[in-house]
Amino acid sequence: MSLISQSSNWATDEHAMFADAVKRFYQDELVPNTETWVENGVVDRDFWTKAGEAGLMAGSIDEAYGGVSGGMGFDAITLYEQAAAGDPGWGFPIQSIVMHYIAAYGTEEQKTRWLPGLVTGERVGAIAMTEPGTGSDLQAVRTTAKREGNQYRIDGSKIFITNGQTADLIIVVAKTDVTAGAKGVSLIVMETEGLEGFRRGRNLKKLGMKGSDTSELFFDGAMIPLTNLLGPDEGQGFYQLMKQLPWERLTIAIMALGAIDFAIARTVRYVQERKAFGQRVMDFQNTRFKLAECKTKAELLRSFVNDCIARIENGTLDSATASMAKYWGSQTQNEVMNECLQLHGGYGYMMEYPIARLYADARVQMIYGGTNEIMKDLIARSMDI
Numbered sequence: 001m002s003l004i005s006q007s008s009n010w011a012t013d014e015h016a017m018f019a020d021a022v023k024r025f026y027q028d029e030l031v032p033n034t035e036t037w038v039e040n041g042v043v044d045r046d047f048w049t050k051a052g053e054a055g056l057m058a059g060s061i062d063e064a065y066g067g068v069s070g071g072m073g074f075d076a077i078t079l080y081e082q083a084a085a086g087d088p089g090w091g092f093p094i095q096s097i098v099m100h101y102i103a104a105y106g107t108e109e110q111k112t113r114w115l116p117g118l119v120t121g122e123r124v125g126a127i128a129m130t131e132p133g134t135g136s137d138l139q140a141v142r143t144t145a146k147r148e149g150n151q152y153r154i155d156g157s158k159i160f161i162t163n164g165q166t167a168d169l170i171i172v173v174a175k176t177d178v179t180a181g182a183k184g185v186s187l188i189v190m191e192t193e194g195l196e197g198f199r200r201g202r203n204l205k206k207l208g209m210k211g212s213d214t215s216e217l218f219f220d221g222a223m224i225p226l227t228n229l230l231g232p233d234e235g236q237g238f239y240q241l242m243k244q245l246p247w248e249r250l251t252i253a254i255m256a257l258g259a260i261d262f263a264i265a266r267t268v269r270y271v272q273e274r275k276a277f278g279q280r281v282m283d284f285q286n287t288r289f290k291l292a293e294c295k296t297k298a299e300l301l302r303s304f305v306n307d308c309i310a311r312i313e314n315g316t317l318d319s320a321t322a323s324m325a326k327y328w329g330s331q332t333q334n335e336v337m338n339e340c341l342q343l344h345g346g347y348g349y350m351m352e353y354p355i356a357r358l359y360a361d362a363r364v365q366m367i368y369g370g371t372n373e374i375m376k377d378l379i380a381r382s383m384d385i
Contacts, residue, residue: 002019003305009306010071014070030082030085030090034085040211042203042213052120057078059073059075060096062103072312079096080257085258088212125167128158132157139181141173143219144175154198158172164214170190246322249370250305252325252365253330259333260337264291264294266354294339308321323370327375
């Protein structure tokens with residue numbers, strides 16, 4: 001299967017050629033290593049630079065900063081093909097998000113300094129939003145950034161940070177004014193190499209997504225230059241977050257579609273080979289009906305995701321629609337994984353079969369990027385109810 005379909009009015013021949021190249025790269029460099037990364041709890045750093053050399057992260061970034069000025073569709077293809085190859089662990093979704101924060105709000109000096117390294121994979125990015133006491137409520141963050149001379153003093157902690165063990169460029173969501181609520185939130189870019197007062201906690205053990213390093217981060221008087229403030233003024237962080245969250249939520253829907261396509265293909269193969277009561281499992285009407293339902297859900301999601309990609313390419317993807325994509329994509333992903341695992345029978349519960357890992361990996365999709373309950377509330381608000 002492919003992300004690009006007849007409804008992909010954003011896609012060109014160049015996108016199709018890029019998709020073929022990305023697919024080949026993943027088959028050569030990602031698929032053979034997925035299980036190792038799951039066991040180790042982290043993707044090898046050399047994979048990041050290989051992906052950079054192959055141009056996987058350059059598609060949407062301006063040529064002036066090492067990219068190819070191709071638009072968001074190229075990032076969408078990189079995301080989809082990763083999930084369609086059966087791997088959710090590589091942290092490119094966060095890398096893409098970080099690059100687009102810097103591209104959207106960074107000064108010329110900041111973009112020149114940080115974007116090329118992110119494009120090549122020499123730098124790994126993370127965004128530190130969630131705290132132990134705050135999840136989707138970003139206005140309630142307690143991490144502070146206080147001016148001391150020409151620097152910010154960062155104090156606080158973050159949790160559930162993707163790429164947390166490997167990132168060397170972290171966008172920290174912090175309060176520059178603790179009395180101003182949402183208007184006191186700022187985004188500050190932290191370069192971690194040799195930084196005193198910064199500490200990584202343990203690599204968190206998770207239900208799924210085990211190849212993705214997810215960490216606690218601690219800031220105890222970490223000193224960051226004032227020039228690392230993202231944007232021209234303090235207090236713009238909440239607005240910046242809200243403007244960029246549609247892409248983050250769309251990435252979740254895109255990867256949901258890729259994972260669904262992979263799961264359906266693997267399940268079809270399994271039920272064609274597996275026999276019960278003297279016939280293939282595929283020949284039972286229930287099997288055929290269940291797979292027909294899964295395939296229909298996949299195609300409906302594919303059409304919606306393609307529409308959202310077209311919208312983000314032309315700058316019209318609104319928060320409510322992105323919330324629908326995230327909610328519906330992750331919900332559909334979990335439904336399909338449940339049906340596909342069931343069709344595997346007892347073998348589906350064994351971790352040596354990819355469907356078991358896909359089932360576990362899918363569950364967090366309904367939580368991160370804003371829980372699906374938050375998504376529904378945002379959708380309802382857009383309806384004035």
